[in-house]
Structure formats: C-alpha cells, structure tokens
Amino acid sequence: xxxxxxxxxxxxxxxxxxxxxxxxxxxxxxxxxxxxxxxxxxxxxxxxxxxxxxxxxxxxxxxxxxxxxxxxxxxxxxxxxxxxxxxxxxxxxxxxxxxxxxxxxxxxxxxxxxxxxxxxxxxxxxxxxxxxxxxxxxxxxxxxxxxxxxxxxxxxxxxxxxxxxxxxxxxxxxxxxxxxxxxxxxxxxxxxxxxxxxxxxxxxxxxxxxxxxxxxxxxxxxxxxxxxxxxxxxxxxxxxxxxxxxxxxxxxxxxxxxxxxxxxxxxxxxxxxxxxxxxxxxxxxxxxxxxxxxxxxxxxxxxxxxxxxxxxxxxxxxxxxxxxxxxxxxxxxxxxxxxxxxxxxxxxxxxxxxxxxxxxxxxxxxxxxxxxxxxxxxxxxxxxxxxxxxxxxxxxxxxxxxxxxxxxxxxxxxxxxxxxxxxxxxxxxxxxxxxxxxxxxxxxxxxxxxxxxxxxxxxxxxxxxxxxxxxxxxxxxxxxxxxxxxxxxxxxxxxxxxxxxxxxxxxxxxxxxxxxxxxxxxxxxxxxxxxxxxxxxxxxxxxxxxxxxxxxxxxxxxxxxxxxxxxxxxxxxxxxxxxxxxxxxxxxxxxxxxxxxxx
Amino acid sequence: xxxxxxxxxxxxxxxxxxxxxxxxxxxxxxxxxxxxxxxxxxxxxxxxxxxxxxxxxxxxxxxxxxxxxxxxxxxxxxxxxxxxxxxxxxxxxxxxxxxxxxxxxxxxxxxxxxxxxxxxxxxxxxxxxxxxxxxxxxxxxxxxxxxxxxxxxxxxxxxxxxxxxxxxxxxxxxxxxxxxxxxxxxxxxxxxxxxxxxxxxxxxxxxxxxxxxxxxxxxxxxxxxxxxxxxxxxxxxxxxxxxxxxxxx
Ligand SMILES: Cc1cc2nc3c(=O)[nH]c(=O)nc-3n(C[C@H](O)[C@H](O)[C@H](O)COP(=O)(O)OP(=O)(O)OC[C@H]3O[C@@H](n4cnc5c(N)ncnc54)[C@H](O)[C@@H]3O)c2cc1C
Numbered sequence: 001x002x003x004x005x006x007x008x009x010x011x012x013x014x015x016x017x018x019x020x021x022x023x024x025x026x027x028x029x030x031x032x033x034x035x036x037x038x039x040x041x042x043x044x045x046x047x048x049x050x051x052x053x054x055x056x057x058x059x060x061x062x063x064x065x066x067x068x069x070x071x072x073x074x075x076x077x078x079x080x081x082x083x084x085x086x087x088x089x090x091x092x093x094x095x096x097x098x099x100x101x102x103x104x105x106x107x108x109x110x111x112x113x114x115x116x117x118x119x120x121x122x123x124x125x126x127x128x129x130x131x132x133x134x135x136x137x138x139x140x141x142x143x144x145x146x147x148x149x150x151x152x153x154x155x156x157x158x159x160x161x162x163x164x165x166x167x168x169x170x171x172x173x174x175x176x177x178x179x180x181x182x183x184x185x186x187x188x189x190x191x192x193x194x195x196x197x198x199x200x201x202x203x204x205x206x207x208x209x210x211x212x213x214x215x216x217x218x219x220x221x222x223x224x225x226x227x228x229x230x231x232x233x234x235x236x237x238x239x240x241x242x243x244x245x246x247x248x249x250x251x252x253x254x255x256x257x258x259x260x261x262x263x264x265x266x267x268x269x270x271x272x273x274x275x276x277x278x279x280x281x282x283x284x285x286x287x288x289x290x291x292x293x294x295x296x297x298x299x300x301x302x303x304x305x306x307x308x309x310x311x312x313x314x315x316x317x318x319x320x321x322x323x324x325x326x327x328x329x330x331x332x333x334x335x336x337x338x339x340x341x342x343x344x345x346x347x348x349x350x351x352x353x354x355x356x357x358x359x360x361x362x363x364x365x366x367x368x369x370x371x372x373x374x375x376x377x378x379x380x381x382x383x384x385x386x387x388x389x390x391x392x393x394x395x396x397x398x399x400x401x402x403x404x405x406x407x408x409x410x411x412x413x414x415x416x417x418x419x420x421x422x423x424x425x426x427x428x429x430x431x432x433x434x435x436x437x438x439x440x441x442x443x444x445x446x447x448x449x450x451x452x453x454x455x456x457x458x459x460x461x462x463x464x465x466x467x468x469x470x471x472x473x474x475x476x477x478x479x480x481x482x483x484x485x486x487x488x489x490x491x492x493x494x495x496x497x498x499x500x501x502x503x504x505x506x507x508x509x510x511x512x513x514x515x516x517x518x519x520x521x522x523x524x525x526x527x528x529x530x531x532x533x534x535x536x537x538x539x540x541x542x543x544x545x546x547x548x549x550x551x552x553x554x555x556x557x558x559x560x561x562x563x564x565x566x567x568x569x570x571x572x573x574x575x576x577x578x579x580x581x582x583x584x585x586x587x588x589x590x591x592x593x594x595x596x597x598x599x
Numbered sequence: 600x601x602x603x604x605x606x607x608x609x610x611x612x613x614x615x616x617x618x619x620x621x622x623x624x625x626x627x628x629x630x631x632x633x634x635x636x637x638x639x640x641x642x643x644x645x646x647x648x649x650x651x652x653x654x655x656x657x658x659x660x661x662x663x664x665x666x667x668x669x670x671x672x673x674x675x676x677x678x679x680x681x682x683x684x685x686x687x688x689x690x691x692x693x694x695x696x697x698x699x700x701x702x703x704x705x706x707x708x709x710x711x712x713x714x715x716x717x718x719x720x721x722x723x724x725x726x727x728x729x730x731x732x733x734x735x736x737x738x739x740x741x742x743x744x745x746x747x748x749x750x751x752x753x754x755x756x757x758x759x760x761x762x763x764x765x766x767x768x769x770x771x772x773x774x775x776x777x778x779x780x781x782x783x784x785x786x787x788x789x790x791x792x793x794x795x796x797x798x799x800x801x802x803x804x805x806x807x808x809x810x811x812x813x814x815x816x817x818x819x820x821x822x823x824x825x826x827x828x829x830x831x832x833x834x835x836x837x838x839x840x841x842x843x844x845x846x847x848x
Pocket of ligand 1: 169
C-alpha cells in the first residue's frame with residue numbers, strides 16, 4: 001500500500017462495486033479489459049508517487065511567486081506535469097479521432113484520484129486543462145479544436161476556467177466582462193476575472209482561457225452570457241505562438257491551502273487588444289460551461305474524498321504505532337501502554353474517517369460510471385436514465401464529499417494529537433487543502449439551492465423516483481443477506497422520509513413560496529447526501545458479505561473493515577437524517593426570519 | 600542483435616507481506632502483483648539498447664500460470680517487441696526456470712540474455728548463473744553498466760569492494776543491479792499498443808523440460824519482531840552488553 005492512496009481500495013471501488021471490466025464489452029471500449037485498466041492504474045500510481053507526492057509539502061511552503069514579473073513555481077511542478085502529459089493522461093478518455101485512447105471516464109477518474117491524493121494542488125493544472133479540453137471537444141468548431149485542443153491534449157497548452165469576477169462570485173448573472181464584435185468575426189474582450197486558477201505561469205507554451213462574457217446588446221442576467229476562447233498568446237495560422245493577447249496579471253492571491261496552484265486576478269483588454277473567439281452560439285455560454293462543470297464537480301468531490309482518504313491512511317498508520325494510555329478497564333498502572341488504535345474513541349475517529357472517505361469515493365465513482373453510461377450504455381433508455389440520475393447526483397457529489405472530507409481531515413489531526421497540529425505531519429495540510437472544496441466550483445450553499453430548487457423536482461420527480469428505485473433494489477438484496485436486513489429497513493425508512501420532505505418542498509415551490517422552501521436547502525443536501533452515502537455503504541457491505549466466506553487475511557480483514565464501516569454509518573450517521581428531516585418538514589424559518597440588524 | 604529478457608511476476612514491492620497460517624508460504628490471494636523490480640531494470644536496459652540501435656529486437660519471456668501474461672504485457676508496454684509465455688501451474692524453483700530459459704534460448708538464439716540479479720520474493724539470486732552454466736555461456740552478474748561492442752560486452756559489476764569491470768564474449772548472460780538505470784513507466788498509449796503485440800504461449804511439456812522442485816520448503820515464518828530497546832547506565836555496561844549479549848565486539 002502506498003502511503004497516499006490504497007491501491008486495494010481503488011480496485012474495490014472499480015471492480016468489486018462497479019464491475020468496470022464490463023465496460024469493455026461496449027463498442028467504444030472494445031479491445032480493453034481489466035488488464036489494460038490495471039496497467040493504466042499502475043502507471044497513475046507510479047507517476048503520482050514519483051513525480052507528484054514528493055513536492056506536496058514543498059509547494060505548500062513556497063507559494064507561487066513573481067520573479068522579474070513572471071509567475072514562478074517550484075521546478076518539480078513542471079517535471080510532474082510533463083510526466084503526466086508524457087504518460088498520456090491528458091487525452092486518455094477522448095475519441096481516437098482526436099488522438100485519444102477512448103478509456104472509460106470511470107478509469108481515467110480513478111487515475112486522477114491517485115494524483116489528487118498525492119498532490120491536489122499540482123493536479124489542479126491538468127484537472128483544469130482536462131475540463132477545458134472536454135468543453136472544447138464538445139462545443140468548439142473543428143478549426144478551434146485543431147488550433148487549441150490538440151496542443152492541450154499534448155500538454156503544450158494548459159486551460160483555465162474564467163467565470164468569477166470580483167462582484168460576481170456565486171451570482172454569475174452579474175458578470176460584467178464584455179465582448180465587442182470585431183470585423184473579422186472575433187471579439188474584443190474587456191473585463192476583470194477574479195480567482196483564476198492557473199491563470200498565469202510558465203508551465204506551458206500557452207494558456208487557453210475559457211471566459212464567460214457578455215456580448216454588446218446581449219440580454220441581462222445569465223441568459224446573456226457567451227463563452228469565449230481567449231489565448232494568453234495569440235496563435236498564428238501556422239500554429240506557432242504569436243504576440244501576447246493583452247491579458248495582464250493584476251495580482252496573485254495568497255491562500256490557506258491548495259497553495260501550489262497559482263491563483264490570479266486577470267485583466268483582459270486593458271489596451272483594447274485582447275482578442276476572443278466565440279464558442280458555439282452566442283448567449284449559450286453558461287449552458288456550455290455547466291455541462292463541463294458537472295464533470296468537474298464530480299472531480300471536486302473525488303478530490304475531497306481522496307484527501308480524506310489520504311488523511312485516514314496516515315492517521316491509521318500513526319494510531320497503530322503511537323503508544324499511549326491503557327484500557328479504562330485495566331487495573332495495572334505499570335502495564336505497558338497500548339497503541340492508541342486500541343482506544344474506542346480513537347477507533348471512532350478512524351471509523352468516521354473511513355466511512356466518510358470511502359463512502360464519498362463510492363459516490364463519486366458511481367457518478368463517474370453514470371457519465372460512461374450516459375454516453376455508451378447499449379440502449380437509449382439506460383442512457384437517458386443515467387443522464388437524469390447524474391443530474392440529480394451531481395450537486396451531492398460536490399457537496400457531501402467536500403463537506404465531510406474536511407471533517408475527516410479534522411479527525412485525522414485529532415488522532416495525531418499535538419503532532420497532527422504541526423507541519424511535521426501532512427494531516428494539517430490535507431485539512432487546509434480540502435477546505436477549498438466546499439467553496440469553489442459553486443459553493444455548497446449554492447449547490448444545495450440548485451439541488452432542492454431544480455434537481456429534486458426534475459422531470460416531475462422522475463429523477464428522485466429513479467434514485468429511490470435503485471436504492472430499493474439494493475435494499476432487496478440486503479433483505480436477503482444475513483446481517484444486513486436491519487440496515488435495509490433503516491435505509492428504506494430514510495428514503496421514505498426524504499421523499500416526504502421533498503414532496504413538502506416541491507409543493508411549496510409550486511405554490512411560489514421559494515424563499516421559505518429554499519431557506520434550509522443546505523440541510524436538505526446534507527440529509528439526502530447522508531441517505532445516498534448510506535446506500536453506498538450498503539452496496540459495499542453486500543460485496544463484503546458475498547466475498548468473506550472465501551477470503552483469507554489480509555483480504556478477509558479488508559472486507560470485515562468494509563462491513564464494520566457500514567455498521568458504523570448505519571449506527572452513528574444515518575440516524576442524523578431524522579432530526580434534519582424534522583427541521584425541513586416543518587420548514588423552519590428561524591434563519592430566514594432573522595433580521596440582519598439582529599446579528 | 601536479439602536480446603532475451605527473463606521476467607518474474609512477484610508480489611508488489613509496496614505490499615505488506617503476510618505469512619500463510621499454515622506456514623507453507625506467503626498469502627498471494629487478492630494480493631497486488633507486479634514485475635520484479637530488477638526485471639524492470641533488465642527490460643529497460645534492453646529497450647534502451649534497441650532504441651540506441653545496438654539491439655534489433657527485445658523478447659520478454661516468463662514462466663508460470665496464465666497470470667504472468669499480465670506482467671509480460673507490462674514488459675511489452677515498456678517497449679519489448681514480443682513475448683514468450685511458458686505456461687505451467689507447477690511450482691518453479693531457480694533451476695527449473697533456468698532449464699525453461701535454456702530451452703527458450705535454444706529456440707530464440709539471442710545474442711544476449713538479461714535477467715534481474717534476483718527476485719524480491721525469494722532473493723535466491725541463482726537463475727541467471729544457472730542459465731549461464733547450463734548454456735555454457737559467459738556470465739556477468741550484478742551489472743551497473745553495460746557497454747556492448749562487436750562480439751563482446753564490457754560489464755561493470757557491483758562487488759563488495761566497489762566496482763569491477765570485466766569483458767565477456769557474446770553470447771552471454773548478464774544479470775542487472777539496481778543502479779543500472781531508472782526504468783520507465785508504461786505510458787497509456789504504449790499500454791494500449793502492447794495489447795496488440797504477440798505473446799507466444801508454450802508449455803513446459805512442449806519444451807520437454809523437467810521442472811520438478813529439487814528443494815523442499817520446510818517452513819515460512821515472519822521475521823522476529825523487533826524488541827524494545829533498553830537504556831544502559833554507563834559506557835562500561837554498554838561495552839559489556841555488546842560483548843556478551845550481542846556478541847558483536
Ligand atoms: C482557491 C480558489 C480557486 C478558484 N478558482 C476559480 C477559477 O479557476 N475560475 C473561476 O471562475 N472561479 C474560481 N474560484 C471562484 C469560486 O468559484 C468562487 O469563490 C465561488 O463561486 C464563490 O464566490 P465568492 O467567493 O464571490 O463568494 P460569494 O458569492 O460572495 O459567497 C459568499 C457566501 O455567500 C453565500 N451566498 C452567495 N449567494 C448566495 C445566495 N444567492 N443564496 C445563498 N447563499 C449565497 C455563499 O454560499 C457563500 O457562503 C476560485 C475560488 C477559490 C477560493
């Protein structure tokens with residue numbers, strides 16, 4: 001087991017839970033198989049261990065800095081990104097026609113998870129480039145793809161996402177950046193973008209910014225936003241790098257975590273010489289961006305899960321070797337101290353971390369599989385179902401792991417005691433890094449409003465019905481499995497509770513009471529997230545039960561650990577749904593009715 | 600020049616080994632397997648020699664059950680041109696493997712056979728030497744540098760006192776040490792290409808080799824747990840302990 005990611009864990013998630021090998025029977029993945037997927041995962045683990053993990057702390061201690069006006073990073077970052085590109089990870093999931101390998105999204109996300117666990121901040125550069133590349137592959141025209149996407153897949157150009165502005169964070173409808181048409185079909189861009197990750201650096205020949213902006217005369221609000229390709233350096237017709245495209249670095253931002261990722265404020269078109277190229281149709285910018293963001297959000301959730309998992313592995317290892325104290329029942333004060341992993345309270349903290357981390361991983365890989373199913377499931381109905389379920393699950397993939405991942409890291413610090421609070425151990429950094437995840441790619445508060453206000457009622461409730469049916473199928477299996485019947489009953493009950501709560505809110509929404517209905521959206525997201533993660537744990541326990549009879553240690557211990565973490569989740573976590581549901585059901589308005597003057 | 604590289608599949612170096620309850624061996628069920636790290640170095644060297652134009656073909660060979668084909672695929676993904684799998688479910692010991700390799704060498708007639716200096720599971724460090732003896736070929740073990748010339752090879756060996764460079768005639772057997780090179784990882788495109796490279800499957804019977812084990816494993820045990828340290832009162836007490844208890848001075 002490598003120190004930052006459990007190889008057995010990822011294989012359990014991919015093969016035991018999701019039967020990923022079965023994807024190879026689909027035309028798009030023909031010729032592939034478990035051997036290919038294993039080899040690809042091995043390469044990911046190795047490149048992550050050799051090129052990413054070693055500079056995680058160094059990049060935290062040395063945030064990107066300006067040297068002669070240039071953004072400068074530790075040289076290890078570029079070496080890691082070159083290795084990432086050379087190994088072929090940037091284009092692995094794309095069509096062969098684009099030079100890709102047509103690997104399933106599930107598999108490439110699993111690869112990504114190794115890098116996230118090893119070094120989330122350095123991984124952000126390819127993460128953004130892959131996301132931007134997916135968007136171009138879907139919506140850009142052929143000439144744009146040739147000019148910008150090809151070099152991105154080769155690792156020569158990197159990508160960014162430019163949505164946020166100083167006055168427009170959660171509220172993208174307030175975006176002010178403007179695009180004025182020029183004679184030749186391109187646009188002149190002007191505006192300030194805030195927070196742009198990877199916005200300026202010398203890691204790549206060029207940076208392709210994907211910028212949301214408003215064309216002249218476009219309608220106000222989100223309906224008037226268009227999406228543009230804005231290269232840092234213009235690209236000549238022969239593909240060579242041209243002149244600088246009038247994008248100024250206003251400043252670097254200094255952060256709590258994710259410090260290896262350069263965060264920038266950028267001014268576009270200070271001299272009115274910033275050329276932008278429209279992607280697709282005007283005024284469709286947000287729609288395009290969100291298609292891409294949906295995949296990115298699953299990736300954010302997965303990153304949060306992997307940081308939680310990395311912290312768990314570290315805390316576990318520590319707890320097995322740190323000797324301290326004796327069992328409360330022991331009478332002999334001269335007896336040697338026990339390893340802290342023997343203490344029930346430490347076990348509680350470890351089980352919670354395991355339950356959060358591996359539950360969140362299961363959720364994100366499940367969603368990644370839905371991305372594959374939406375694209376390649378053999379029949380049309382299955383593809384549609386996958387797409388619908390994905391829409392419902394996406395905000396939960398973003399919020400639940402990013403909410404509970406930092407909690408896991410918080411517990412990892414606690415397990416290490418004072419040592420966990422020092423920079424000599426990695427757990428405090430995991431916490432700081434993970435703390436970004438509830439904020440970016442849409443805050444968890446905004447995600448929750450999207451979940452309750454839009455997704456819960458999708459297609460007249462068909463999305464939620466589909467989810468309930470899938471959970472019910474798992475419960476049926478669990479009812480037939482000794483030791484899991486109580487869990488199945490509890491989960492069925494929790495699903496019924498959440499359906500009831502959802503009904504209540506959908507009715508209020510239909511009656512126009514949006515303020516009241518959405519006042520507790522965050523609680524709704526948390527409660528529904530807990531139910532879904534309980535489902536994920538029941539699925540894992542079912543696999544464990546099936547396998548245990550024929551398993552010898554260490555595999556048998558691994559499977560018992562799965563069973564026990566499931567038991568933990570049902571005993572300590574799922575019961576939290578009921579009180580949340582009670583607050584929701586009565587549409588508690590304490591917060592909504594609080595005057596800002598009283599605070 | 601054709602180079603044959605022998606490959607062993609072993610438990611992944613990162614896995615914590617557990618002894619089976621009945622002490623007949625170590626647990627391998629559901630344990631992550633990988634190419635023996637010294638074999639990776641051998642493949643890497645062969646591929647570099649081909650890339651440099653010194654060698655024309657690299658053939659990877661491994662003996663064992665069907666699973667070893669996965670490890671051969673890794674060799675192919677690292678750059679070997681094709682592979683030979685000698686299939687057998689039998690327990691293989693160094694001598695058995697050396698005999699299998701001899702049969703393959705006679706069919707393939709390589710100019711050079713590269714092997715890892717040892718495998719990280721049983722640490723025997725015998726197969727290469729036995730193969731050289733069976734073939735009647737020169738051998739150079741523990742290589743940290745290999746320079747090939749017309750009909751001969753200069754091999755720098757890691758020996759107790761430092762480095763020793765010897766010249767051997769080809770064809771020959773060379774076993775490789777840790778510092779020879781840094782093996783590459785298999786890139787994703789190469790993993791996909793490796794799927795299409797041929798693996799020629801033979802059986803031990805076809806090769807008419809007797810692989811019956813000559814050694815019997817009596818018992819496999821965990822190394823003893825490290826004992827807690829003790830504090831001594833004085834230098835004299837330390838010297839006493841080192842002399843009489845540890846018996847190191
Ligand atoms: C390290 C980092 C990297 C980032 N990278 C990028 C990037 O590469 N590209 C990019 O475009 N952006 C990026 N962002 C921006 C990020 O997406 C925003 O920070 C985020 O969307 C929140 O916007 P804000 O910071 O302006 O907060 P605000 O929108 O001011 O929100 C503050 C608080 O108010 C709440 N709130 C706001 N509006 C509402 C509402 N209507 N209802 C209920 N609650 C509300 C929020 O949930 C939050 O708790 C990054 C941010 C950070 C910190």
